[in-house]
Amino acid sequence: MTLLAYGVAVWVFAIGIYGAIVSRNLIHLALCLTVTQSSTYILLLTVGYRHGAGAPIFEDVKLGTAAVDPVVQSLTLTDVVVSVTVIALILALALDVHRQSGSVDPDEISTLNG
Amino acid sequence: MLETIAPLQAATLVLVACAATAVALCLDPLRQIFLSGVYGLLLAVLFVVLQAPDVALSMLVVSAVAYPFIVLIAISRTRRQREKP
Amino acid sequence: MSSRQRLRAWIAAPVLGLLAAILGWGLSGAPGFGHFHGAYGDLLSATAVPQRHSTNVVTAIVFDYRGFDTMGEEFILFASVVGVVLLLRDMREPSGDRDDPVASDAIRLFGVLMVGVVLVVGLWLAAFGLVTPGGGFQGGVIVAGAIVLVFLAAGYRPWRAFGRQSLLDPFEGVGAASYVALGLAALIAGAPFLHNLMGLGTSGTLASGGSMTLLNWAVAVEVAAANLVLYTEFLESYLVPHLDER
Numbered sequence: 222m223t224l225l226a227y228g229v230a231v232w233v234f235a236i237g238i239y240g241a242i243v244s245r246n247l248i249h250l251a252l253c254l255t256v257t258q259s260s261t262y263i264l265l266l267t268v269g270y271r272h273g274a275g276a277p278i279f280e281d282v283k284l285g286t287a288a289v290d291p292v293v294q295s296l297t298l299t300d301v302v303v304s305v306t307v308i309a310l311i312l313a314l315a316l317d318v319h320r321q322s323g324s325v326d327p328d329e330i331s332t333l334n335g
Numbered sequence: 336m337l338e339t340i341a342p343l344q345a346a347t348l349v350l351v352a353c354a355a356t357a358v359a360l361c362l363d364p365l366r367q368i369f370l371s372g373v374y375g376l377l378l379a380v381l382f383v384v385l386q387a388p389d390v391a392l393s394m395l396v397v398s399a400v401a402y403p404f405i406v407l408i409a410i411s412r413t414r415r416q417r418e419k420p
Numbered sequence: 421m422s423s424r425q426r427l428r429a430w431i432a433a434p435v436l437g438l439l440a441a442i443l444g445w446g447l448s449g450a451p452g453f454g455h456f457h458g459a460y461g462d463l464l465s466a467t468a469v470p471q472r473h474s475t476n477v478v479t480a481i482v483f484d485y486r487g488f489d490t491m492g493e494e495f496i497l498f499a500s501v502v503g504v505v506l507l508l509r510d511m512r513e514p515s516g517d518r519d520d521p522v523a524s525d526a527i528r529l530f531g532v533l534m535v536g537v538v539l540v541v542g543l544w545l546a547a548f549g550l551v552t553p554g555g556g557f558q559g560g561v562i563v564a565g566a567i568v569l570v571f572l573a574a575g576y577r578p579w580r581a582f583g584r585q586s587l588l589d590p591f592e593g594v595g596a597a598s599y600v601a602l603g604l605a606a607l608i609a610g611a612p613f614l615h616n617l618m619g620l621g622t623s624g625t626l627a628s629g630g631s632m633t634l635l636n637w638a639v640a641v642e643v644a645a646a647n648l649v650l651y652t653e654f655l656e657s658y659l660v661p662h663l664d665e666r
Contacts, residue, residue, distance in 0.1 A: 305397055
């Protein structure tokens with residue numbers, strides 16, 4: 222189970238980077254970067270998990286019942302929302318490249334002039 | 336009851352790995368954004384199974400509302416100009 | 421696949437395999453799945469409710485114990501949105517009245533009904549973040565989605581009532597600035613930065629958490645406004661033709 226959990230995180234990381242390397246379209250590249258980013262979420266949450274524990278919310282639950290680690294959840298939570306704007310910035314760069322050179326293929330963009 | 340979640344976690348992890356492979360290796364961005372929506376849903380299920388409801392809420396919202404909107408606009412803008420003579 | 425792409429794939433695959441092997445070797449030192457030994461998380465789970473009167477420990481960490489990190493995340497958000505605006509906002513024609521009606525009656529009816537529902541759900545999630553799962557981040561994105569639903573359901577003209585630069589930019593600035601202002605207010609009062617200033621209230625109700633409630637709403641306003649600025653920039657750059665694209 223340990224092998225499966227950490228192995229999935231490593232596999233998702235590697236396949237996202239592979240998709241970005243062989244990409245022929247800048248928008249496809251941005252979506253592969255989101256896949257790589259999500260592998261860090263998977264890794265953080267699988268590290269913090271405890272067998273037989275519940276969520277760290279104590280609304281109707283007696284204080285002192287076992288809970289999974291709340292610190293990694295707080296890191297992941299803010300990162301999920303903030304990474305939308307970072308990917309939007311990458312897409313805006315792709316749109317600007319398209320406006321300047323007419324294509325979104327990273328191989329066909331002419332080199333900088335002047 | 337919490338002790339029997341282990342098969343559910345294993346199944347969800349395997350599904351997440353398959354969906355990630357599909358998203359990364361799909362070359363057309365329009366198909367890729369639909370696959371990415373499914374991938375976001377599977378990730379949210381994984382987060383719920385790993386007892387993290389806050390993270391699951393934000394992942395659901397982001398992958399259903401934010402990403403498809405901006406990526407579809409980017410795709411239609413680059414596609415429309417390529418069709419211009 | 422072209423030959424250059426095939427060469428790239430053949431070089432990338434073994435290198436990525438090596439990276440995966442190194443990552444796997446590093447992770448073999450991590451605790452086994454389900455046997456996490458973190459003492460910090462246990463301590464916070466035990467003391468967050470009596471100390472901060474917030475039954476959602478994750479929200480208490482985001483806005484109080486790790487409030488400084490949340491301020492850093494807010495500024496990543498702010499900086500990325502500034503970058504998108506700089507890239508997409510220049511040299512556009514002034515957007516006049518563009519006729520963009522929605523053809524289907526069913527979409528229009530259902531969409532307009534759902535705008536109110538989604539808005540209330542977003543505000544509810546943001547308000548009850550200190551009691552049950554939720555918080556400013558999730559609620560903010562849902563509120564932005566509700567306002568974009570106006571465009572999807574009713575067309576371009578009703579959307580222009582909300583999606584204007586002059587309306588959204590101040591909200592985003594106010595959201596980011598009020599987070600810092602709350603922290604500085606604590607400094608002025610003689611306590612550490614972002615220290616709790618108000619009474620803590622009763623845990624399990626809406627009036628709990630002290631300063632965390634205000635920080636929660638500041639983050640909700642900031643995230644909603646930032647997302648709406650993003651959507652507006654993308655939409656305008658798609659619908660309004662660029663000056664050098666004619």
